[in-house]
Amino acid sequence: MLILRSLTRGARHGYGIAQHLKKISEDVLDVGESSLYPALQRLLLNGWVTAEWGASENNRRARYYKLTTAGRKQLAAENREFDRMIVAIQKVMSCA
Amino acid sequence: MRLIRRILYFLRRRRQAAELAEEMEFHRQMLEQESGDPHAANRRMGPAMLASEDARGVWLPLRFDSVLQDLRVGFRMLRRSPSFSILAILCLTLGIGANAAVFSWIEGILFRPYPLVAHQERLLAVTGTARGEAGHTDTSWPDLLDLQKSCTLIDSFIVNKIMGTTLSLGDRAERTIGSIVSANYFDAIGVHPILGRGFEPGEDTGRNAHPVTVISYQLWQSRFKRDPAIIGKTQRLNGIEHTIVGVAPEGFLGTFVGWGMQFWVPASMEETFEGGGYKLEDRGARWIEAYVRLKPGVTLEQAQQEMSAVAKRLEIDFPATNRGRGIKLWPLWQTPFNNAGTLLPTLGIMLAVVVFVLLIACANVGNLLLVRSFARRHEMTVRVAVGADRSRLLQQLVVEGLILSALAATGGLLVAHWCRHALVLLFPARAGVAMYLPGEIDLRVLALSAGVCLISTLLLGLVPAIQTRKIDLASALKSEMSGVVGGGHGKSWIRSGLVVVQVSLSFLLLVGAGLLTQSLKRVRSASPGFSTQGVLFTAVDLRSAGYDPQRAKNFQDDLLERIQALLGVESAAFARGTPLSYGNFSSSPIAVDGYQPPPDEQPTVQYNEVGPGYFATVGIPLLSGREFTVADNEAAAPVTVVNDVMAAQYWRGDDPVGKRLQVKGQWRQIVGVAKVSKYQSVRENPKPFFYVPLRQDFSVGAGLNIRTRMPAETIAAALAHEVHALDANLAPYEVITLQEQMDRSTSPQRVAVTLLGVLGGLALLLATVGLYGVMSYTVSQNARELGLRMALGAGASNLLRLVMSHGLTLTAAGVVLGAAAALASTRLLGNLLYKVSPRDPLAFGSALIVMTIAAAAACFVPAWRATRTDPARILRD
Numbered sequence: 001m002l003i004l005r006s007l008t009r010g011a012r013h014g015y016g017i018a019q020h021l022k023k024i025s026e027d028v029l030d031v032g033e034s035s036l037y038p039a040l041q042r043l044l045l046n047g048w049v050t051a052e053w054g055a056s057e058n059n060r061r062a063r064y065y066k067l068t069t070a071g072r073k074q075l076a077a078e079n080r081e082f083d084r085m086i087v088a089i090q091k092v093m094s095c096a
Numbered sequence: 097m098r099l100i101r102r103i104l105y106f107l108r109r110r111r112q113a114a115e116l117a118e119e120m121e122f123h124r125q126m127l128e129q130e131s132g133d134p135h136a137a138n139r140r141m142g143p144a145m146l147a148s149e150d151a152r153g154v155w156l157p158l159r160f161d162s163v164l165q166d167l168r169v170g171f172r173m174l175r176r177s178p179s180f181s182i183l184a185i186l187c188l189t190l191g192i193g194a195n196a197a198v199f200s201w202i203e204g205i206l207f208r209p210y211p212l213v214a215h216q217e218r219l220l221a222v223t224g225t226a227r228g229e230a231g232h233t234d235t236s237w238p239d240l241l242d243l244q245k246s247c248t249l250i251d252s253f254i255v256n257k258i259m260g261t262t263l264s265l266g267d268r269a270e271r272t273i274g275s276i277v278s279a280n281y282f283d284a285i286g287v288h289p290i291l292g293r294g295f296e297p298g299e300d301t302g303r304n305a306h307p308v309t310v311i312s313y314q315l316w317q318s319r320f321k322r323d324p325a326i327i328g329k330t331q332r333l334n335g336i337e338h339t340i341v342g343v344a345p346e347g348f349l350g351t352f353v354g355w356g357m358q359f360w361v362p363a364s365m366e367e368t369f370e371g372g373g374y375k376l377e378d379r380g381a382r383w384i385e386a387y388v389r390l391k392p393g394v395t396l397e398q399a400q401q402e403m404s405a406v407a408k409r410l411e412i413d414f415p416a417t418n419r420g421r422g423i424k425l426w427p428l429w430q431t432p433f434n435n436a437g438t439l440l441p442t443l444g445i446m447l448a449v450v451v452f453v454l455l456i457a458c459a460n461v462g463n464l465l466l467v468r469s470f471a472r473r474h475e476m477t478v479r480v481a482v483g484a485d486r487s488r489l490l491q492q493l494v495v496e497g498l499i500l501s502a503l504a505a506t507g508g509l510l511v512a513h514w515c516r517h518a519l520v521l522l523f524p525a526r527a528g529v530a531m532y533l534p535g536e537i538d539l540r541v542l543a544l545s546a547g548v549c550l551i552s553t554l555l556l557g558l559v560p561a562i563q564t565r566k567i568d569l570a571s572a573l574k575s576e577m578s579g580v581v582g583g584g585h586g587k588s589w590i591r592s593g594l595v596v597v598q599v600s601l602s603f604l605l606l607v608g609a610g611l612l613t614q615s616l617k618r619v620r621s622a623s624p625g626f627s628t629q630g631v632l633f634t635a636v637d638l639r640s641a642g643y644d645p646q647r648a649k650n651f652q653d654d655l656l657e658r659i660q661a662l663l664g665v666e667s668a669a670f671a672r673g674t675p676l677s678y679g680n681f682s683s684s685p686i687a688v689d690g691y692q693p694p695p696d697e698q699p700t701v702q703y704n705e706v707g708p709g710y711f712a713t714v715g716i717p718l719l720s721g722r723e724f725t726v727a728d729n730e731a732a733a734p735v736t737v738v739n740d741v742m743a744a745q746y747w748r749g750d751d752p753v754g755k756r757l758q759v760k761g762q763w764r765q766i767v768g769v770a771k772v773s774k775y776q777s778v779r780e781n782p783k784p785f786f787y788v789p790l791r792q793d794f795s796v797g798a799g800l801n802i803r804t805r806m807p808a809e810t811i812a813a814a815l816a817h818e819v820h821a822l823d824a825n826l827a828p829y830e831v832i833t834l835q836e837q838m839d840r841s842t843s844p845q846r847v848a849v850t851l852l853g854v855l856g857g858l859a860l861l862l863a864t865v866g867l868y869g870v871m872s873y874t875v876s877q878n879a880r881e882l883g884l885r886m887a888l889g890a891g892a893s894n895l896l897r898l899v900m901s902h903g904l905t906l907t908a909a910g911v912v913l914g915a916a917a918a919l920a921s922t923r924l925l926g927n928l929l930y931k932v933s934p935r936d937p938l939a940f941g942s943a944l945i946v947m948t949i950a951a952a953a954a955c956f957v958p959a960w961r962a963t964r965t966d967p968a969r970i971l972r973d
Binding site: 013014015018033037041044045046047053056060061062063 | 122
């Protein structure tokens with residue numbers, strides 16, 4: 001979900017996604033290779049993102065991932081589910 | 097969608113992997129740049145190999161690439177220990193080969209028995225039934241025509257009746273078999289003659305109206321030298337010139353399981369070949385073996401319902417001939433009137449037996465793998481230690497099992513291919529009859545064999561897998577270092593268990609083989625009710641030679657006179673039917689004074705037409721009255737002799753001599769009562785039967801029985817001379833003893849015994865090898881303990897006893913299990929057993945003895961080796 005979210009503002013490469021997550025979460029979320037790349041492959045397999053080779057900021061070859069329509073739908077669905085869960089968890093935490 | 101993406105990924109997996117690697121490398125370099133520390137990336141990202149393997153694993157959960165890798169490793173392992181590989185593959189080849197061979201026989205004999213015949217899956221056999229009688233009867237031509245008219249679910253009715261003739265071409269005369277068929281025969285079964293035509297509609301009507309024949313490819317090739325202008329030429333068959341109208345394609349052998357047909361004639365020529373009068377208009381004459389082809393989508397049950405309804409109507413319309421008569425459909429593999437029926441129980445048992453053999457082979461190979469997996473323990477432990485997934489190890493073991501079983505399956509199919517025609521060899525040869533019982537290796541057999549291969553793979557992979565599941569890292573690494581194989585208890589339990597399974601299965605097979613051998617012995621020594629020794633049987637084919645009844649009678653009289661003058665001949669008599677042969681006896685509806693048959697039932701009894709002195713010649717005792725004499729001829733009053741079973745059934749034990757019996761509408765006086773004997777099968781129950789004088793119901797095709805103390809060869813030569821002297825164009829058939837005749841009729845039992853004997857021996861061998869393997873392994877593993885015992889003063893005999901008792905305990909456990917299984921299952925041998933209890937103590941006892949001897953031999957060598965342990969060396973090591 002986080003990866004999909006980070007792609008909503010346009011295509012990024014793997015490193016870019018990791019950096020983005022790290023920056024936004026203020027260093028709380030430090031995603032390593034071992035979870036990032038399997039996750040990306042899973043997204044590709046489900047057709048939620050597509051990948052394309054392009055030039056990076058420093059002019060090197062990098063694979064850019066882009067959200068597909070299916071990916072956007074999935075993100076919206078996961079968002080709703082996430083909100084529901086958060087609300088539920090908060091309710092439990094506040095009254096227990 | 098996901099599947100398509102997966103496949104696309106698989107097709108480009110190399111490029112995809114390279115791209116992933118490049119991408120991750122880029123990631124690493126960026127991290128390095130950012131932090132300026134070359135190791136930061138490794139610290140933060142973990143082992144790159146694992147990460148990229150995980151990422152690739154998303155796409156291909158089955159890990160095709162790793163499977164390929166395992167295949168390579170597996171082959172390397174096999175090459176490294178060739179003796180293990182050869183032994184394992186050999187065991188499995190025998191197991192899978194035996195299965196494939198039996199599959200191919202079942203396919204070729206029971207399910208797809210007729211080469212070149214289209215849509216055999218919709219072909220069913222048709223017979224009649226008679227109320228109050230078990231089994232089946234043949235069918236009559238008018239009944240079949242009516243069924244054909246009324247049944248809507250049937251595509252076509254195919255009439256097929258096997259018969260034989262003597263085919264003479266030039267100076268060679270040979271026995272040949274052919275079929276009387278309906279005119280639609282070739283069209284209905286989808287076989288198109290390569291030369292000429294099949295039969296035309298209407299050629300199966302009219303008495304002897306269409307003397308045409310289609311010959312087999314083989315006959316065309318061997319007898320007619322592939323004459324391209326054969327069509328239109330004539331061939332004398334049973335004294336009548338037949339025009340050859342077609343040549344069947346190569347490989348087409350007709351529709352009779354077991355025997356290849358050489359020629360076909362239309363049903364209109366039935367009288368020429370069958371004898372017993374013109375039967376196409378006689379509803380009561382049941383002589384036809386028929387098939388039907390169902391319309392697509394129709395089930396046997398639906399067709400049977402429709403047929404039974406029509407048969408019911410025929411019962412009402414024609415009570416005189418059809419009262420109590422039904423029609424029954426059979427799947428091809430149950431066809432009761434050819435060798436499918438006789439081989440069905442044998443093949444069924446064989447199927448079970450080869451599955452056992454396969455299990456034993458798998459257990460053996462499993463044990464071998466287990467031994468090897470100890471050697472590979474280190475490898476596995478290290479792999480687990482560096483982070484290998486257990487499922488990944490399991491995968492490798494399964495792949496290795498697959499290599500073994502795939503190689504063995506290939507070998508097994510070769511074995512099956514070689515054994516294709518092996519069944520025929522088990523049947524006794526008969527002059528002039530080409531037995532044909534082919535195995536058929538088609539897609540279904542291949543698929544089944546692949547399934548067997550797959551199952552054995554799983555079984556094989558499972559055994560060492562149970563073991564890897566138990567790898568306990570710390571202790572395994574430790575024990576590896578100390579050089580002692582620890583934790584042996586769990587594994588030796590598996591190994592012992594496998595041996596017990598092998599022993600019990602082979603014990604079961606030995607018991608089965610023992611029972612069948614006993615049964616065969618009983619069958620062979622059973623008294624058939626006539627003399628088997630000192631009576632010879634032969635025939636002279638007068639019908640093929642075109643003799644009319646009067647000429648045949650003269651010939652028979654002359655020949656009898658000459659034979660009885662031969663040295664050593666006591667008596668001789670002609671008879672139409674021979675006991676225990678394929679040819680049917682005549683049968684007739686009967687009526688008896690004072691006997692009221694149950695309603696809806698028309699008592700029908702089989703009978704034989706026999707010449708004067710027949711009973712004395714073949715040795716059937718007469719209980720009262722007299723035997724037929726020369727005086728019982730055409731001019732004399734009609735007489736008959738009944739057997740004692742018939743007397744008891746219809747005259748309730750009174751002596752029927754002097755009473756009368758109606759046969760074919762004619763009253764005959766009973767002049768004698770004969771003791772019951774075996775008529776069609778040694779294993780039949782005593783049944784009513786009667787005899788009429790040959791002269792009063794004459795048949796040109798009668799066989800000759802000779803009572804003599806001379807050997808068959810001597811009589812054969814003398815007989816050939818006498819026959820030749822009477823008619824230079826005639827030659828007698830082979831001369832055989834009635835014992836030989838009986839042996840031929842029991843060949844299905846002998847086939848079962850031979851096959852089960854071979855497979856039981858195979859199983860015993862495999863089990864012995866397995867036991868031997870386990871015992872030698874135990875001895876080598878316990879060398880230290882044995883050495884210690886020796887050092888402490890144990891003698892060679894103590895050690896011998898120790899090891900032997902271990903092995904024999906395993907054997908005993910196997911025997912107990914096997915005996916229990918045998919007690920529960922030998923009943924299934926059912927009708928293959930003749931006068932032998934399925935719990936026959938002799939069979940169990942001899943199986944026990946054989947098993948014990950084999951086990952003792954298997955244990956003795958390792959035990960003896962144990963006594964040769966050098967305690968000094970063992971303790972030093």
